[in-house]
Amino acid sequence: MTQVLTERPAIVGGKPFFAERLPIVSPEGLPGESFVEAVRQVLSSRMLTNGARVRDFEEAASAYLGTPHCVAVSSCTSGLLLALRALELSGEVILPSFTFYATAHSVLWNGLKPVFADCDPDTFCISPADVSNKLTSRTAAILAVHMYGHPADVEALQKIAGERGIPLIFDAAHAFGSKFNGQRVGGFGTSEVFSFSPTKLLVAAEGGLVTTRDGALARKLRAGRNYGDAGNYDPEMAGLNARMSEIHAALARLGLDGIDDRIARRNEIRLRYESRLGDLPGIKFQQIRPGYSTTCKDFSVLVDEAEFGAPRDWLYEALTLENIQVRRYFWPPVHRQKLYRTLWDGSPLPVTDHVSGRILSLPIYSSLSDATVDKVSDAIARLHAYVLRGAIRMEQSA
Structure with missing residues (x-):
């Protein structure tokens, strides 16, 4: 009162x-002297990207989320761009209008058409019923959002996507640590994408993470964050420079503990x-x-x-x-x-x-x-x- x-x-x-x-x-969760020491070690290693700190953070995030494949990226937006690009889609993507505009930007950047669905009046997440109403022969994917950290209706959306045989991607920018039926988000749908910007509960200064249970998709995402190059200087897709730096990874790893x-x-x-x-x-x-x-x-x-x-x-x-x-x-x-x-x-x-x-x-x-x-x-x-x-x-x- x-x-x-x-x-x-x-x-x-x-x-x-x-x-x-x-x-x-x-x-x-900003660390103090432990982060300063981590930065000293990164600088001493002379390896500012593509190093052990990123791999360590990915492994720790995988263990925490219970999801086998975690791909660290420079931001949630770059992660969404890559998640859609790696699926080689064409057509329409159903997504909420009640969201941060970067969700929709990722659709436009991939040459896809955004189709907006209404939200649930109680959770403010995308309405599965309206998603069903917006399905057409041109629907290529569903892009849902875990609003304010409350997971979207995972079961209903997975059922819709499964019946149509289309990918389901979750913009999980708000939701690192949220759960549905005791399971942390990160392993639902085709992939989920997290943010570690300064307004989130886990901060890397800037950064993101794409998670999936699909090993082949994870391999494409790893190549995609490095210009599409899997390591042989022969790119397989038009990727981005979306790598998370070693210093950003060190900050995220230290923040994960609390x-x-x-x-x-x-x-x-x-x-x-x-x-x-x-x-x-x-x-x-x-x-x-x-x-x-x-x-x-x-x-x-x-x-x-x-x-x-x-x-x-x-x-x-x-x-x-x-x-x-x-x-x-x-x-x-x-x-x-x-x-x-x-x-x-x-x-x-x-x-x-x-x-x-x-x-x-x-x-x-x-x-x-x-x-x-x-x-x-x-x-x-x-x-x-x-x-x-x-x-x-x-x-x-x-």
Whole structure:
């Protein structure tokens, strides 16, 4: 339960809740002297890429995920590009519009046509029912996203892909450490692709990982990250320079050891937010389905204007003025972004538009204290209380 305070909020001239800006994210699991020593060893080896650190990280990630083939790459985006390229596809790829635009970019870069499917109103992941609706003779693959770390509907999507005989790729950027029925994501579908950028729970500064149970596909991915060259200076595909450096691999390997503790702490924060905000009308949460676990890469709420008393964008502005950094992850949805409007076939995506127009992401990271979570929650409660009293006119923030 939140504490409703009587002070005027910052949006109407009151003192901000936080004297200094509270960031929405803070890089996780950064090692200290152990990383400095690892960098010294890398520099002393004179091997800055294609070395033992990358192999060590791949092996450790494989053991953690329970997936036989892990291919380290320079980013999740480059991993998605290679995962699609290695499959030699042509035609259409069904993917969500409620996602980061890099998911769709990987489809365009491969000369494939994006076909957007709606999302589930509870998990915000792609809707298997709408995926089925979008299948045509031109469908070459399904590209699903584990949203905020909550796995997509793995069973339903694997069934659809299996019946059609098409690949299923998961953009698992948010989900390193998430589980479905006790199994960590990484071995589902044809391949899964993770991110280790600074906003994720496992940080390599920049980096990614493509996982698969298909040994032949893994071999193509390893060649693909090295310009398509498997080692004989005779490329078999138009690959990329998508190699992870030794220094990035060292950082990721050191961060791997504490990943489960960070996931556990983020889930504690999620539950605390839900407990503190659950009594506020118009604030709704992503639902974690039975059998699924989430990394809580983001903690996002839906703001229902009719119930809360103010629209999401007003709350976004008001919290920003309270020195609380918040984000609208993800708005606008991809199908309404300039690059993709002309590629969208115009089929309605009502749940995507509903969720995207109401979503608001709050600060979450392992080092966030309970007291700070409570303070953020109290700031939202104070704003809601002022709205109810009619003390705030919406046009003042226009």
